[in-house]
Amino acid sequence: MFDYHLFLSAVFGWPLAKGALLTMVLSISVMTCSLIVATLFGSVAGSQRKALRWSVGGYVWLFRGAPALLILLFVWNGLPQLSPVFRQAWFTPFFAAFLALTLIEVAYLTEILRGAFAAVGKGQREGAAALGLHRWQIFILITMPQALRVAVPALINEFISLLKATSLATVISLKELMTLTQFAIATSFRFLEWYGAALVYYMLMVSVLTVFQTRIERLLSKGHR
Amino acid sequence: MTSEQLTGAAGVAPGTPAIQLVDVAKSYGSFKALQGVSMTVERGSRMVICGPSGSGKSTLIRCINRLEIHDAGAITVNGAELTDQIVRIDRIRRDVGMVFQHFNLFPHLTVLQNCTLAQRWVRRRSHREASDIAMALLERVRIPEKASSYPAELSGGQQQRVAIARALCMNPSIMLFDEPTSALDPEMVKEVLDTMVRLAEDGMTMICVTHEMGFARQVASQVAFMEGGKVIESNTPERLFSTPAHERTKRFLSNLLH
Numbered sequence: 001m002f003d004y005h006l007f008l009s010a011v012f013g014w015p016l017a018k019g020a021l022l023t024m025v026l027s028i029s030v031m032t033c034s035l036i037v038a039t040l041f042g043s044v045a046g047s048q049r050k051a052l053r054w055s056v057g058g059y060v061w062l063f064r065g066a067p068a069l070l071i072l073l074f075v076w077n078g079l080p081q082l083s084p085v086f087r088q089a090w091f092t093p094f095f096a097a098f099l100a101l102t103l104i105e106v107a108y109l110t111e112i113l114r115g116a117f118a119a120v121g122k123g124q125r126e127g128a129a130a131l132g133l134h135r136w137q138i139f140i141l142i143t144m145p146q147a148l149r150v151a152v153p154a155l156i157n158e159f160i161s162l163l164k165a166t167s168l169a170t171v172i173s174l175k176e177l178m179t180l181t182q183f184a185i186a187t188s189f190r191f192l193e194w195y196g197a198a199l200v201y202y203m204l205m206v207s208v209l210t211v212f213q214t215r216i217e218r219l220l221s222k223g224h225r
Numbered sequence: 226m227t228s229e230q231l232t233g234a235a236g237v238a239p240g241t242p243a244i245q246l247v248d249v250a251k252s253y254g255s256f257k258a259l260q261g262v263s264m265t266v267e268r269g270s271r272m273v274i275c276g277p278s279g280s281g282k283s284t285l286i287r288c289i290n291r292l293e294i295h296d297a298g299a300i301t302v303n304g305a306e307l308t309d310q311i312v313r314i315d316r317i318r319r320d321v322g323m324v325f326q327h328f329n330l331f332p333h334l335t336v337l338q339n340c341t342l343a344q345r346w347v348r349r350r351s352h353r354e355a356s357d358i359a360m361a362l363l364e365r366v367r368i369p370e371k372a373s374s375y376p377a378e379l380s381g382g383q384q385q386r387v388a389i390a391r392a393l394c395m396n397p398s399i400m401l402f403d404e405p406t407s408a409l410d411p412e413m414v415k416e417v418l419d420t421m422v423r424l425a426e427d428g429m430t431m432i433c434v435t436h437e438m439g440f441a442r443q444v445a446s447q448v449a450f451m452e453g454g455k456v457i458e459s460n461t462p463e464r465l466f467s468t469p470a471h472e473r474t475k476r477f478l479s480n481l482l483h
């Protein structure tokens with residue numbers, strides 16, 4: 001039967017807390033880097049230069065199409081075979097997971113942001129340009145805030161998917177939440193309690209994100225009715 | 226703020242026309258949107274441009290602050306010719322304010338922020354100075370009580386007046402208007418036109434694309450009639466309205482009036 005005591009000590013014990021922390025750090029790092037790169041890619045996607053547009057299009061096509069598990073394994077097992085650089089000590093499971101997930105996440109976020117940038121009308125940029133604002137000023141002060149308002153729900157959605165996708169890194173033995181849960185099960189054979197405890201952690205993290213989403217949406221929706 | 230501060234173009238030799246176009250042409254692909262357009266707008270005068278849809282009015286006015294880039298001919302603003310040099314474009318955009326048909330206010334910023342943003346980033350004014358100037362100009366367009374509202378909370382006429390104030394905040398010496406009243410409900414047209422008339426009375430150099438012939442009659446120094454990317458004729462409003470030289474102008478005007 002369900003051992004309530006074990007469940008509680010699993011929830012409040014160190015192993016899962018450490019795993020959840022790693023999951024969080026990994027997700028946040030991937031999301032931050034991806035946002036920066038995708039902002040660049042997303043703004044290029046609407047540019048006049050064909051070569052740039054096509055490269056970004058090709059990138060998105062590849063990394064949105066390939067399964068995450070495959071990319072993860074490719075990075076972890078394939079890259080060291082490609083070059084000795086990836087056989088050195090710094091190429092840890094954490095870094096490999098970070099790299100693989102970022103490659104994928106950039107593709108998804110680029111699509112989201114591309115659409116959001118396009119949703120900000122040409123008139124906004126022209127109105128700003130006519131006032132003498134420069135291109136990058138227009139981008140940061142006018143386009144970005146309006147695009148983010150459109151994109152935030154989808155971005156948070158992506159963040160939530162990402163948070164859960166980090167569990168795939170268990171196949172390259174990254175000691176994130178799911179890996180540590182399975183370690184615990186391997187020694188105790190108590191499935192219900194440990195899976196239950198892991199679920200609590202995931203739900204907690206996702207709930208925090210949902211609250212954050214409501215806040216930021218309210219902040220960005222100022223002036224819109 | 227004195228009208229001198231509003232209209233003066235600093236450091237320009239007296240007698241230089243505010244805007245001069247010589248043989249300006251512009252194509253979109255093989256379509257000629259402008260062909261051989263020449264016109265001179267003296268400092269302190271008001272040019273009204275009218276003509277049928279697609280005749281190139283917007284294209285012409287947008288070439289003057291380089292939202293569109295002309296392919297041939299020369300455009301000179303306050304004595305400076307428009308070229309690719311970024312410094313030039315900056316200077317021209319600072320001297321030339323523009324008001325659009327659809328206002329193009331920034332929806333995520335309050336009315337006051339709409340008016341201070343470019344002052345702070347382009348003119349490098351302090352927050353305090355920019356706000357003071359913005360409030361003075363919002364008074365001028367008679368809408369100071371809406372300073373902390375967002376554009377979506379305003380009527381069309383109020384939004385357009387804010388757009389005029391926003392442009393004036395940059396101390397332009399020339400104002401461009403592209404059909405500023407044609408997106409407005411009829412009852413709001415007057416408040417915007419009144420604002421523009423007052424601006425004209427203060428001596429602002431203006432180029433205005435509009436079909437409000439009452440406004441043209443009241444303030445225009447010159448009215449230009451465009452068709453097919455060309456200025457067909459240009460004259461004082463009295464002459465153009467009473468004795469248009471071209472059949473096409475006559476027909477267009479009579480359609481407008483009836």
Ligand SMILES: Nc1ncnc2c1ncn2[C@@H]1O[C@H](COP(=O)(O)OP(=O)(O)OP(=O)(O)O)[C@@H](O)[C@H]1O
Nearest residue numbers: 253256257258276277278279280281282283284285
């Ligand atoms: N970016 C563009 N690409 C292709 N053609 C364009 C573009 N902008 C304008 N045109 C064409 O150039 C012509 C002139 O356009 P413009 O907007 O200057 O006309 P307009 O006189 O302002 O008309 P309206 O009264 O409808 O505003 C039109 O036939 C239009 O289709």
Ligand SMILES: [Mg+2]
Nearest residue numbers: 282283284404
């Ligand atoms: Mg037009």
